[in-house]
Amino acid sequence: MDKQALLEDVITQLEQNVAALMSAMEKTVDAATNEETVPEHKYDTLALEASYLAHGQAVRLEQIKNDIALLRKTQVKAFSSQDRIKLTALVDLEDSDGVVNQFFVLPCAGGVSIKGMTIKVVTPQSPLGNALLGQTLDDEVTVTIGEQPMHYAIINLI
Template sequence: MDKRALLTAVIYELESKVTTLVSAMEQTVDAATNEETVPEHKYDTLALEASYLAHGQAMRLEQIKNDIATLKRTTLREFSEQDSVGLTALVCVENDDEQIAWYWMLPCGGGVTIKDARVLTNSGLAELTVLTPHSPLGKALLGQYEDDEVSLAIRDSVQHYAIISIQ
């Protein structure tokens, strides 16, 4: 399993988000500072709302850049059948509906999905989603071993996951 190629793909996805966010931010800043958005009365808040949005986008941009820097410094580790789930572990799970999913435990970048990971890994790994130890599923999986089962309460239901493999 080529984790370095997978990590490069995750970083690429995050860098694509940076490009998209910078473009959106430029449009938002333009909307906040455009003379057409100058308030005409006290209830005209378009420019104010645009400035709040631009601030939120700037904070998200900074977070993604920090995530990229963190991932570039991340040391990748190989896992054996005797190891528990930890950072940089690839975890294959099966849920109650007998659906198989692959997750990659990373320190940040949660939610990033690599659609065709088999191209990068020369394996049967089709889709891979990044989990962090801070996410509910990440917390549940952390420290577990192959063949362990974890439960996760989501709203009014409980989802069970069986760990099939850790790499």
């Protein structure tokens, strides 16, 4: 599997998110500054709410741009069956029901699903990504989601 192509797909998805977020932010800024949203009384908070939303969108936009810049600098590494899991590892996990899922360990962009595939991005900041770091093939990891422990066996490492 070409992990560099997978990484490029993640970057492309983030760039699409930037475009969509910029469009949404323009509309929100317009709503916050439009003459029609000028408060008529002290309980009319439409413009204030729009300005809070625009600020949140601007913060998210900056975060995504930083993620893109970091991913562009990320060097994809090849892993052997004897290596420990680190950034850019592509890991197959089998849960206790025998279901196999693939995870791509990256420094950011957690939660992104790679289009056309069932590969999900996890980061070291996530419980699963943190549990995977330093593990090797055939190790088992347990992650508690809510109050439910989830058990996974590492069955492949690329």
